[in-house]
Amino acid sequence: MTLGSTALKDLFAHDAGRVENFSWEAAGIWFDWSKTHIDAAQVAAGVARLHQADFVEWRRRLAEGEVVNETEGRAAEHTAERGTGAEDSVAIARALHARMRGLVEAIHQGLLGEISHIIHVGIGGSKLGPDLLVDALGREHARYELHVVSNVDGMALKEAFGRCDPHRTLLVIASKTFTTSETMLNASSVIEWMEEAGVEDCYGRIVALTADPDKALEWGVDETRILPFSDTVGGRYSLWSSIGFPAALVLGWDAFADLLAGAAAMDRHFMEADPARNAPVIAALIDRIYVEQFGCQTRAVFAYDERLRELPGYLQQLEMESNGKSVDHAGKRLAMPSAPITWGGVGTDGQHAVFQLLHQGTVIAPMEFLAVIEPGHDLDEAHHLQLLTNCLAQASALMTGRYSDDPARSYPGDRPSVTILLDRIDPVTLGALIAFYEHRTFVNAVLIGNNPFDQFGVELGKQMAREIAESGAGHMDPSTANLAKRIGI
Template identity: 55%
Template sequence: MSSIDEIWNRLDTAMETALSEPLVAKFTSEPQRAARLGVDTAGIHFDFAKTHLDAGVVDAFCGLADAAEFDTWREKLLTGSEINLTETRAATHTAERGTGNAADVAAARDARETMKALYGRVADGAFGAIDRVIHIGIGGSFLGPALLIDALPKTGPVPDVRIVSNIDAVALERTLQGADPDRTLVVTVSKSFTTLETMMNMESCLAALEEMGGTAVRSRLVAVTAAPDKAEGFGVDPQNILPFAETVGGRYSLWTGVSLAAALALGWDAFEDVLAGAAAMDRHFAEAPLGKNAPALGAMMDLGYSSLVGAESRAVFAYDERLRLLPDFLQQLETESNGKRVDRNGRPLTRASSPIVWGGVGTDAQHAVFQMLHQGTHLVPTEFLAVVAPGHGLGGEHHRQLLANCIAQGAALMRGRSYDEAMNDAGDSAMAQAKTFEGGRPSSTILLDRLDARTLGALIAFYEHRTFSFGAFLGINSFDQMGVELGKEVARTIAGGDLGDLDASSRDLLSRAGIS
């Protein structure tokens, strides 16, 4: 048996031992549990105390970290060394906020100055009076900027930013409603500048603005891409092209010119603050010991439940309307990064990889899916996010109730309600069974002091490093996404009229849809 197998066996044993004691009882047997499994950094408190991460499990994961050369791979990430082995390149998104090798950091700084200059040209009227920006992208080219724009105050020069991602032209048509074609800036974001959905939406958007009577519409086109030559070949003015590094993956790209539209909506200082918050989390991730390292502890929790216990999903609920897009962002970040079947050397995994990530907004979700979380037959580790300072001026009672609901859900999932307690309330056995909750259901809570550009940047960087840590523990490459390509390849073939060896069901559906 290899040493890594022995460590996984040790982890299995440690988790089995942790599961043998009721979660609620752990606070009695370990009075300092909340302090031990709490981490405070960058204006955020992370609470992992309502999980099964007891001292034995954390210690076993530290053993796995040694065997998986976690420190080495973390250093590769943070110094810009080659870490994406299938594509033979580094992953340099941390260089965008100042952590990496000197060349990458300098290149990122230069690119940000170019972005700032273009931002200034828009603000100063070089494109005319702009009152709407249409941002066109998909995947990482829209989820990150969309999250920033939705979460933070719009105090920039063009607060009206509309985002189009879906190739369904209904989305584009809605985005164009009410636009003045001579006062609209189009920002197209595509790493390759070949992404089918993005390129089709861009061309349709430009054509629609021209049909609406716009003049010199294409002079107000900005391209953000790692392939600036392709953008220039399309006809984009070179001074309106923002390049970013090929080594920055799409789902890690909001730190680059990809967020030009977000900066225009929020203001340049806010964008710089997002980067500063992420840099603070980078320092924490690099320096904190694993037992007090928020991203590493988050990954231990995720891996413990998915690979040791068999939980197939993880739920994320933001008890703040401003973070309503976070579950969508995390769904791509985590499942595209770690939804893999082989390790970085091509060997089949023997443990489950990324759980299914899903979620919603509290308190809406309480009236939809929490029945399943409390009494269903699936074990779903749950994460709650909340903000101490309210994001509105409508009085304190709204926020008090919001926070009370958030904290109560985690407490109730853990504590449950016994049959005897239910009998006291119900009066008969059948009703008591319906009102019995087994409890012991794990949750973590992330509590931000306030939601501003710095804490949001730190929060997103936390999730990036948590995702990396999960992959590093499993020995997988979190920075490729080969699984994204297969369906796109088949779609291109079908759209081109080549049905080849397509199955009978798909041929029938194409016929019924009228596209074959």
């Protein structure tokens, strides 16, 4: 089975310079796209398509803080948190970072009392970003034990309570509007838990991360412990703002500053590099090739490093909430497929679970492998060697396949994959990697023609949940009404 008009093995056979032409370094990260069906002609066609879609202008608007979120009339200023944006926005971001740093250092000095645990309540980007950062970077040198709770299911909080001392716990509430129902209910339950344990001045142990500081003030949080961020920073792009406070607190301010520096390096690459040698651009062009030309409806991301286990989940929100749309900027139905479904996990676990389908199934899923040269542990080097050899072997096997007279043991090959190779996992490299995915998502949006910065698709279900809570489900469809009756709502 050959996915493209030319098999991957033949692309290598016909182009001795293919590896050099389709792999290079950007912002300290090595990208290898050579095991995909892209070629020079498709790059040229993709760059021409970007020109027709006014990509340079859209990128300029993003970089200079002009309106790119047209449905809400807003800029998207996450890059301003890293130093690229409108002058005033960059200045405000720096001032808010200085405020955050002051609170981080005050807590480190014990000015909020003795703290050993942090319960961070937030959902969506307010959860996924901090969780990814601390899990990837804080395994050995974390100053505090962080518990990130997003699910409104009380079992999530009960698990955190079982691991925390209420007298030594800091509550961090992350909500852009400070009205997110799941987050505010979880926050109230944490306070109740602290009060029942006899903690004095529970509100003195709360930090609020929000774009609406007045709401946090009304809720009872002291002004000195409210860390604002701009409402032009979207939730899934917000870890660079005060939403990253838990990471700065657990890892230290220097680590957070390095994270911003790494992202800024990728910003410069994206803004300045020629499109044909621009990592986010090439990645997006490949995404479009497989979705549009070959009808691939998913993209699998497998991290061959335990420290990046949260990355696939982070990317699910980033990519599917950004580009899972059905209309263009003018509100007209899209003439092409939107974002594919992003999914994945960690290697080598996936090899013994889902890779059967990837190698021999009838569904073709472009793969993305992430590997790290330097291990994060000092155990026998055989651990890391086996991990990396498995990563390389899987990518090669997907492409080359292997014929057998026994059909059940025959591998068709020609399954595409990209390999992203990091020298090490540190704040700088992780910042660059996350920024790469952000810009890739933006380029995809330009190619699709949709707005990647709104998310109205998440609103209807929340609205209907409120309606059921307020007036019951009798007015809903018969199935929902019957289920609600059985539940007792």
